Amino acid sequence: xxxxxxxxxxxxxxxxxxxxxxxxxxxxxxxxxxxxxxxxxxxxxxxxxxxxxxxxxxxxxxxxxxxxxxxxxxxxxxxxxxxxxxxxxxxxxxxxxxxxxxxxxxxxxxxxxxxxxxxxxxxxxxxxxxxxxxxxxxxxxxxxxxxxxxxxxxxxxxxxxxxxxxxxxxxxxxxxxxxxxxxxxxxxxxxxxxxxxxxxxxxxxxxxxxxxxxxxxxxxxxxxxxxxxxxxxxxxxxxxxxxxxxxxxxxxxxxxxxxxxxxxxxxxxxxxxxxxxxxxxxxxxxxxxxxxxxxxxxxxxxxxxxxxxxxxxxxxxxxxxxxxxxxxxxxxxxxxxxxxxxxxxxxxxxxxxxxxxxxxxxxxxxxxxxxxxxxxxxxxxxxxxxxxxxxxxxxxxxxxxxxxxxxxxxxxxxxxxxxxxxxxxxxxxxxxxx
Amino acid sequence: xxxxxxxxxxxxxxxxxxxxxxxxxxxxxxxxxxxxxxxxxxxxxxxxxxxxxxxxxxxxxxxxxxxxxxxxxxxxxxxxxxxxxxxxxxxxxxxxxxxxxxxxxxxxxxxxxxxxxxxxxxxxxxxxxxxxxxxxxxxxxxxxxxxxxxxxxxxxxxxxxxxxxxxxxxxxxxxxxxxxxxxxxxxxxxxxxxxxxxxxxxxxxxxxxxxxxxxxxxxxxxxxxxxxxxxxxxxxxxxxxxxxxxxxxxxxxxxxxxxxxxxxxxxxxxxxxxxxxxxxxxx
Numbered sequence: 001x002x003x004x005x006x007x008x009x010x011x012x013x014x015x016x017x018x019x020x021x022x023x024x025x026x027x028x029x030x031x032x033x034x035x036x037x038x039x040x041x042x043x044x045x046x047x048x049x050x051x052x053x054x055x056x057x058x059x060x061x062x063x064x065x066x067x068x069x070x071x072x073x074x075x076x077x078x079x080x081x082x083x084x085x086x087x088x089x090x091x092x093x094x095x096x097x098x099x100x101x102x103x104x105x106x107x108x109x110x111x112x113x114x115x116x117x118x119x120x121x122x123x124x125x126x127x128x129x130x131x132x133x134x135x136x137x138x139x140x141x142x143x144x145x146x147x148x149x150x151x152x153x154x155x156x157x158x159x160x161x162x163x164x165x166x167x168x169x170x171x172x173x174x175x176x177x178x179x180x181x182x183x184x185x186x187x188x189x190x191x192x193x194x195x196x197x198x199x200x201x202x203x204x205x206x207x208x209x210x211x212x213x214x215x216x217x218x219x220x221x222x223x224x225x226x227x228x229x230x231x232x233x234x235x236x237x238x239x240x241x242x243x244x245x246x247x248x249x250x251x252x253x254x255x256x257x258x259x260x261x262x263x264x265x266x267x268x269x270x271x272x273x274x275x276x277x278x279x280x281x282x283x284x285x286x287x288x289x290x291x292x293x294x295x296x297x298x299x300x301x302x303x304x305x306x307x308x309x310x311x312x313x314x315x316x317x318x319x320x321x322x323x324x325x326x327x328x329x330x331x332x333x334x335x336x337x338x339x340x341x342x343x344x345x346x347x348x349x350x351x352x353x354x355x356x357x358x359x360x361x362x363x364x365x366x367x368x369x370x371x372x373x374x375x376x377x378x379x380x381x382x383x384x385x386x387x388x389x390x391x392x393x394x395x396x397x398x399x400x401x402x403x404x405x406x407x408x409x410x411x412x413x414x415x416x417x418x419x420x421x422x423x424x425x426x427x428x429x430x431x432x433x434x
Numbered sequence: 435x436x437x438x439x440x441x442x443x444x445x446x447x448x449x450x451x452x453x454x455x456x457x458x459x460x461x462x463x464x465x466x467x468x469x470x471x472x473x474x475x476x477x478x479x480x481x482x483x484x485x486x487x488x489x490x491x492x493x494x495x496x497x498x499x500x501x502x503x504x505x506x507x508x509x510x511x512x513x514x515x516x517x518x519x520x521x522x523x524x525x526x527x528x529x530x531x532x533x534x535x536x537x538x539x540x541x542x543x544x545x546x547x548x549x550x551x552x553x554x555x556x557x558x559x560x561x562x563x564x565x566x567x568x569x570x571x572x573x574x575x576x577x578x579x580x581x582x583x584x585x586x587x588x589x590x591x592x593x594x595x596x597x598x599x600x601x602x603x604x605x606x607x608x609x610x611x612x613x614x615x616x617x618x619x620x621x622x623x624x625x626x627x628x629x630x631x632x633x634x635x636x637x638x639x640x641x642x643x644x645x646x647x648x649x650x651x652x653x654x655x656x657x658x659x660x661x662x663x664x665x666x667x668x669x670x671x672x673x674x675x676x677x678x679x680x681x682x683x684x685x686x687x688x689x690x691x692x693x694x695x696x697x698x699x700x701x702x703x704x705x706x707x708x709x710x711x712x713x714x715x716x717x
Contacts, residue, residue, distance in 0.1 A: 096587045111587075113599070122599070283439070283602035299570075301440045301478055301534045302555065344440045344478065346574045347602055388557050389480065389532030391566045404436045419565045423632045426572050432629045 011035070013139065016163045018051050021064040031058060075171060077118035077178055079154065080222040080276065081147030088154065089139045089169055090114035090123075092132055100431040114154070117171050118178055123154035130156070137170060139163040152223075182223035184258060186251035186289060193258065194243045195219040196273045197228065197236055198293075218292050219258060220275035225292045227257035234266060241269045254290030254400030280398070283347025285405060291398040296407065297415060298345035298394075300352075300387045307339045308381045309370065337367050339384055343394060343407065350398060350405035358412045362387070391415040439604070440478035440534050442571040443468055445505030446627055448477070452547050453615045454539050466537045466549060469616045470578035470624060471585075471609030477551055479507055480532045480559050480567035483525050484711075496522045497550075500531060503568065503631040508550035509533055521556040528699070532559040532567070568635045572628045579624050581609045586618055651682050652690050659700065659710045670706045 015032055022031065031054060038050050052062040073087050095112035110125040112134075123143075132138055141161040146153050156162070179193050200217035215236070219228040229250075230236055245265040250257050260266065278294045285291045306319060311333030313325035320326075323333045339354040339362070360366045363383045370376035395411040447468050455465040455473065465473040479500060486498035495512040496519055511519040518535075525531060535553040542548075581601045590596055590613065593606035601609070612619075658676045662668045670691070677687045691708070694700045703709050 094588065281602065283604055287597075287603050299440075299478060299567075342437065346442045346478070346570060347439065347604070349437055349439050386557075388555055389478075389534075389559055389563055389567075391570075415566065416562055419569045420636060423569050423572070423636055426569075426576055427629060427632055429576065430625050430629050432633070 013163070013169075014047050014051055016139075017141070017161075018054055018060075020161060020163070021055050021062075022058050022060045026058045026060075034058075075118040076114070076116045076121055076154070077180060078222075079121070079145050079152050080274070081145050081152040083143075083145040085142050085144060085159075087139065087141045088116065088143055089137065089165060089171075090116045090154075091137045091167070091170060092134050095132065095134055102431045121152060121154055123156060125156040126158065127156070127160075130162075132162070132164070137165045137167055139165050139169065180223040181219065181221045181226050181256075181258075184226050184249050184256045186249055186256055189246075189248040191247045191249060191258070192243075192245045193221075193247065194241065194269070194273065195221045195226075195228075195258075196275050197238050197240045197242060198225065198275065200228065200230070200236065200238050220278070220293075222274055222276050224276070224280075225278040225294070227252055227255050227292050229257055229259045231259065231261040234260065234262065236260075236266075236268065241271060241273045243267045243269055251289055252399075254288075255292050255397060256288065256290070281347045282343075282345050282350055282398075282405060285350075285398050286348045286400070290400050290405075293395065293410070294398050294407075295393065295395045296343065296345060296350070296398070297391065298343040298349075299389060299391050300341050301344040301349065301389075302342040303384060303388060304340035304342070304351075307341065308337065308384045309367070309377045310336050310338060312336050335367060335370070337363075337380070339363075339387070341387065343392060348405065350407045351403070352392075352394060353406070353408045354412055355409070358409055359384075362392075362412055362414065438463060438475040440476045441472050441474045442478055442567065442574045443472050443474060444571055444575060444627060444631060445479075445481070445500075445502045445507050447472070447504075447575065447624065448474070448507065449505055449549060451549060453612075454541075454547070455611075464537070464539065466539065467608060467612055467615060468578075469612055469619045470575065470582050471605060471612035472578060473604065473608040473611070474537055476534065476536055476554075477507075478532075478534050478567070479509075479551065480530065480564045481507065482528045483522075483531045484528055486522065486525070486527060488523065494519055494523070498522055500533065502571075503634045504627050508548075509535065509553055510538070510550055511535075511553040511556065515553055515555075518553040518556040521558065522553060525556075525558060530559040530561065530564050532557045532563055565635055568631055572632050575624065575628050578605065578609070579621050579628070581605055582613065582619075583621055585609045585613050586621075651677075651686055652694070654680055654682065655687065655690050655694075656699075659708070663710075666709070667703055668708045668710075670708055673708065 015035065018031055019028060034054050034057060035050055038045065038053060055062045076088055076090060079086065091114060093113045093115055095110055097108050097110050099106055099108055108128045110130050112123050114121065114123055140156055142159045144155050144157060146155060179191050181193065181195055184191065196219065198218045198220045200215050203214050203216055205212055205214055213233060215230040217228045219226055236242060244260055247264055248259050250259055278291060280291050280294045280296060282296060282298065310319050311323065312318060313320050313328055313331050314334050315328045315331065316325065318325055318327065320333055323331060325331050337356045337359045339359045341352045342349050343352040354362060356367065363380055365376065365380055373379065393413050393415050394407060394409045396407050396409040398405055398407045447470055451466050451468045453467040455467055457463050463475045465475050467473055479502065481500035481502040484499050484501045486496055489495050489497055495510065497508065497510045500507045500509050511522045513519065533551065533553050534555045535551040538550045538552045540548040581596060584599060585596060588595060590610050593603060593610050596606035596609060597603050655673065655677055658673060659668065662672065674684065674687055678684065695702055700708050700710050
């Protein structure tokens with residue numbers, strides 16, 4: 001398949017690493033010769049062991065290698081934001097320097113943007129002598145990554161080793177461009193992507209009068225989640241890691257949905273794929289159109305009427321007042337509990353709906369307790385009102401219509417305290433040490 | 435009609451705004467453009483109510499000043515916001531308030547712009563709500579600073595270049611516009627504001643605990659300040675001498691003075707020169 005990656009086995013790169021440890025004391029040709037010999041004689045030996053043996057032979061310290069080459073080889077598109085030691089290769093598109101205060105001293109650092117044909121991302125180099133310019137292709141050994149407000153950023157710190165490369169070292173741009181789930185948008189086609197099937201249920205639908213079995217669920221990768229629709233039985237099961245080519249993307253109430261059908265090259269992989277929480281900001285969701293099984297942190301900025309203890313028509317489930325259903329007349333209303341509010345995270349807002357169970361959790365009173373509590377409706381009402389200006393972490397599908405975003409929660413919790421760690425993170429980003 | 439987002443913008447950024455984007459028709463909302471590119475129609479604020487007055491002939495209209503770690507917002511609530519007005523009118527001074535409201539712009543002439551916030555919802559808040567808000571306001575302000583920094587670096591004239599770098603389109607539009615209107619504002623000033631607000635939040639907490647334990651001592655220090663004159667500038671050494679004479683330890687005095695400054699009860703007009711703040715009407 002076009003978009004499958006081949007394991008990288010670039011001898012020159014390994015040689016660079018070895019030379020980096022040995023320095024000028026050794027002759028490059030001789031070192032290369034020695035590495036080749038070893039690889040011929042012991043093809044089963046890992047490159048790491050080969051390099052260690054060669055370094056030792058030429059009088060170097062093999063532990064230096066761990067320091068310089070210990071990272072995992074990854075494409076930029078594979079970075080998840082929590083790598084502590086990773087090796088990447090990328091072409092610098094833009095670079096600019098900045099003077100920041102660190103520990104009270106002024107220091108020059110560099111910000112930039114780099115690409116490797118699989119993804120484009122921001123990076124920060126913390127070395128004052130980082131003298132690379134736009135257009136340079138560099139291999140960075142021992143970089144680390146951070147996630148900042150949803151985006152992964154590459155950090156080139158003091159432990160990093162940099163080797164200059166040329167364009168041919170970059171992964172070739174492929175026809176079916178590999179896309180991460182976070183970047184899927186309705187209307188895309190020819191999409192090549194890898195994901196884990198988080199849930200998949202069978203549905204029977206009628207197509208042109210014929211009954212057909214289709215499957216729908218949720219797909220996830222290290223960047224996010226989308227809806228998944230499989231239009232035929234293609235042997236995909238919950239938990240599978242799937243690589244698909246030529247898929248297309250539609251949307252359901254604004255949520256991106258990847259569609260898989262017969263004829264698309266598809267492979268169930270044996271490798272593992274970690275799936276991140278789909279943490280989103282509402283401004284971004286507004287741009288995309290929706291989000292599947294997303295997590296939002298925001299303040300309650302308004303509480304709608306009809307929140308708290310409500311009555312429903314026993315026949316049609318409509319919310320009624322004074323035990324009168326507009327359709328079924330005088331009825332004996334059934335008690336229920338819910339919250340309709342507006343959640344706002346500073347970038348966007350959504351109508352938030354909490355059903356009975358979550359309302360009970362947030363309010364701290366169960367509906368069945370109400371008969372034994374005096375003034376229960378009033379107490380619940382007061383507690384619901386008290387949610388104004390409270391920050392909640394809410395999980396659920398976010399859909400979009402002409403009134404804006406709507407989040408029907410599958411889980412919710414009140415966020416209290418715990419500001420200190422995040423506050424210190426912001427301060428350290430500002431270069432302030434308390 | 436889509437609901438407008440409630441921005442978290444520190445008072446000093448909001449008050450530094452002088453550009454208003456007016457909607458073409460009545461239906462289109464008006465936005466205050468801040469120097470960092472927030473296009474604000476609605477705000478969410480948590481601050482300390484430092485003073486309030488009832489205005490208007492019919493009553494029920496209140497104006498107040500809400501202080502955050504960086505400055506003061508002018509807020510109001512009237513008869514179209516009866517619940518907000520009730521809370522604003524009855525809240526203790528000082529106390530924490532959480533407010534969601536709409537930007538109000540009053541410009542008596544072309545060169546003057548008064549910004550205030552017309553409250554839609556008000557609630558008595560506490561330190562924990564204040565902390566969460568301060569954190570979010572700090573994070574959002576930093577995001578604007580960094581977006582603006584990027585816009586300056588690449589001389590962005592179109593939002594698209596910022597959107598492709600991961601900045602939400604709403605913010606990208608504001609940032610490009612702000613760069614055009616306000617030019618290259620001093621971002622280090624805003625970084626300092628964010629750092630100060632957070633430092634205050636982290637360190638201030640200890641101060642407040644001291645304040646609760648040493649309430650009696652604080653009363654004595656406030657008495658001393660009042661004796662020395664409510665409008666005049668008082669030398670810190672004189673306060674120290676007077677308070678020491680009444681048996682308060684030096685370290686406690688310092689903590690109380692710091693806490694009073696943070697809570698806007700007194701101000702340090704110059705290093706070592708303290709002035710007791712008297713509630714003023716709204717200018």
